[in-house]
Amino acid sequence: MAMAEGEKAVVVRDLERRFGSFVAVNRVSFEVEKGEIFGFLGPNGAGKSTTIRILCGILAPSGGTGTVAGFDIVREAEKIKAHIGYMSQKFSLYEDLTVEENINFYSGIYSIAEEKKKERKEWVIQMAGLGERRSTRTALLAGGWKQRLALGCAILHEPPIIFLDEPTSGVDPISRRRFWDLIYELSSKGVTIFVTTHYMDEAEYCDRIGLIYRGELIALGTPEALKTEWMREDVLECVCDRPQEAMELIETIPGIKEVALFGKGLHAVVEKAETFQEIIRQHLLDNGYRVIGIEKIVPSLEDVFVSLIEARDKAEQAQAEVRK
């Protein structure tokens, strides 16, 4: 592995990328520790892919500095490419090739030393649980197998950092859990994982999370910290009958910021839980709903993200008003 002990896996300072007048990545700064699982989240078009492409040495930044695996993102992009693994939701496997042929192909691409090839191939096959499917055409593998094979091919050259771009889209829950077991195992061996996902439950599995929106990093911390420190408002869970209709009623109460259905209840985002607990209860009772319970809860990550993103939108609008 290329990195010295204690070195950060990823460091970026004031990273910027412009396309014409459009700022896709706007002065983003963060660090990822060696062996950390870092979740990089944000809506489509927020700047996630652009950032990943810069970190993988595919795209040059317009401004700012950074290192990946100890290599400079501007001057040593070629070295970065050789020291990272990259796996996207499209898996980039050759469907017409067998499992073994795909591994052989990637061994060639990554110039794995001849004497190591066999050992690495066996490692991938064992890791992915493909022992009985060596000669199966890749097209015939179920999603979970394909996903593990793609991961294996992406890390044949034992990179110290792996970038996973929505790796579990459309994979069944059991395979998804196995995949995360592998991720944890790699991370405990010191491999750094940089992962993007739209699954909020998956975001919870990360050590730390960065949320990017409109090119800016708007939150950074552990899932726990995001839920307890980053959200300014409170979240009330309201359990009552006819929740879909109740949602509309609650939305009309002045001061309610957001209402969404969540499992068996509604989550209402409010300024102060104590004040609104009674107001909501009264509204529901007055309109003939049966109220089972209204209590303040720790927000879900989804609540936090929606709230942070909407706060940012409102700040933007306010600024636009001032400029007028």
Next chain:
Amino acid sequence: MDAIRTEKLTKSFNGLNAVDGLTLSVAEGEIFGLVGPDGAGKSTTMRLLTAILEPTSGEAWVAGYSIVHQAEALKEDTGYMSQRFGLYPDLTVMENIQFYADIYGVPRKGREEIVNRLLGFSHLTPFKKRQAGNLSGGMKQKLGLACALIHTPKVLFLDEPTNGVDPVSRRDFWRILYQLLKEKVTIFVSTAYLDEAERCNRIGLMHNGQILALGSPEEVKQLMKGTILEIRSSHPRRATARLREHYDSDSVGLFGDRVHLVTREPGQDSERVQKILAGAGMQVLGIRPIDPSLEDVFISVVAEGKVGSVHGHG
């Protein structure tokens, strides 16, 4: 009357049953979620119910029409948004909607009113002159929905409508679906997101062409075998490895900074876990039983292998 009813619906491709003896019903004005991984048979089910594919055996009725004998009439009363719904990227939002209105033969008289309502309802009015190719993923989804609704269908089929869409746009999309329910439209939606399934009135968990469980999300959760203990400790990863030495490794899972243990003896195992972890020099910060997620239930039901034998009512 049920909006959708299927009777041992089966579709085979080359001798393999993609949909295998599916029997279910969906009430009018209900939102039903068909939940399962890729390859479970969700899309094939959708194509059968929209009369795009013919079943190998079995029968189904949608909006009162047989999918086998009344395919044409059925299409007039159903809307379908497939995963790759056909939007024309170089046409504007308005032109796309007009195009679908022509295809479905929506009369010119009254059309403008319908179109304006759909635009407002999907929050697309400000973007009606924008080319569809220049819309964000979430907005494309909403335009696809507007197009699927142009002929005012009674039953709406949505095949993984929010796949790859971020949480903010997903919330917005679901809000629109609830609006539709108020107008007594029946919605049949497929999804691989188990958290999203919790937002449906009733769900069916699908795996290998069969329905494993059917009922409200709450009812389906009752099918969970055993209790989930959530364990918080000073060293979650080490704790996971250590617990796997003592328990079946599939029943121990690491979820971020928490470890989950599925057990039939929660009381006894709480104490045992305390001892195991304390004995290995780890601090236990808390152990408590938690409600299962639908994902937990899915895994538990698949592991039980009782495919087809667990059914709620409906």
